[in-house]
Amino acid sequence: MLKNKLRLHYSHLxxxxxxxEQKEASIALANSSLSLPIWDKNYFHLFLSILEKREVDTSYLLSILQGRDKEVIIPKMLPDHQLEHYLLTDSTPLRANTFGIPEPLSGITVDPKRIEVVFLPLLVFDRKGYRVGYGGGYYDRFLAECAENTVKIGLSFFDPVEAISDLNEHDIAMDFALTPEASYQF
Incomplete structure (x- = not known):
């Protein structure tokens, strides 16, 4: 199925x-992360959710990461569909951007090559590990800057579709995807 059709269908769902349901599924996703082979890593990239859009609530995952003394890096959107990455500390000031995404106003920037694990926002994914996001390409550009061995984990409320039919050369497959009921490795 085409990305645009998947985007519309899964946004509606x-x-x-x-x-x-959003809360229970988000807690289940966070708990599922505990079974992944990632906990020897230190630098974790996490998106902060837009709860009004019924996104996966990453606050539960954030609590797990902080409880395990992991370095949490959060993104800030820049012009030209780029992301800048900041270390989340107790003193990192946050403010919602025009899309409603909580972002750091300032702080310590982190080079994408240092990030070991990335949790990815998405609407749906396929059985080969490719994802459909919002269509801006922010995460595809960001993942291209990461080290080759960076672990990429998608978070989805929904099970995978068979295939995304309009992939392009910029799409990067995930290593894992989590749903409330299952985890997938690619």
Whole structure:
């Protein structure tokens, strides 16, 4: 299926989730992360959620990362569909951008090559590990800057589709994807 059709369909399905369903699924996703072979790593990149859009609530995953004394890096959107990456500390000031995404205003920037694990926002993914996001290409550009061995993990409320039919040369496959009911390795 084409990305645009998948984007529309799964955005609609996600909008139908109740706040309680969103919360329970987000907790299940965070708990599923504990079974992944990533906990020997130190630098974890995590997106902060837009809860009004029924995204996966990453605050539960953030609690796990902080409880395990991991360095958490969060993104800030820049012009030209680029991301800048900041170490999240107790003193990192955050403010929602025009899309409603909480972002750092300032702080310590981190080179993408240092990031060992990236948790990826997505709407849906396929059985080969490719994802459909919002279509801006921010994460595809970011992942191209990361080290080759960076572990890429998608977080989804929904099971995979068979295949995304309009992949391009910039699409980068994930290593893992988590849903509330299962984990997938690619």
């Amino acid at each position: 996600r909008d139908l989730l109740t706040k309680e």
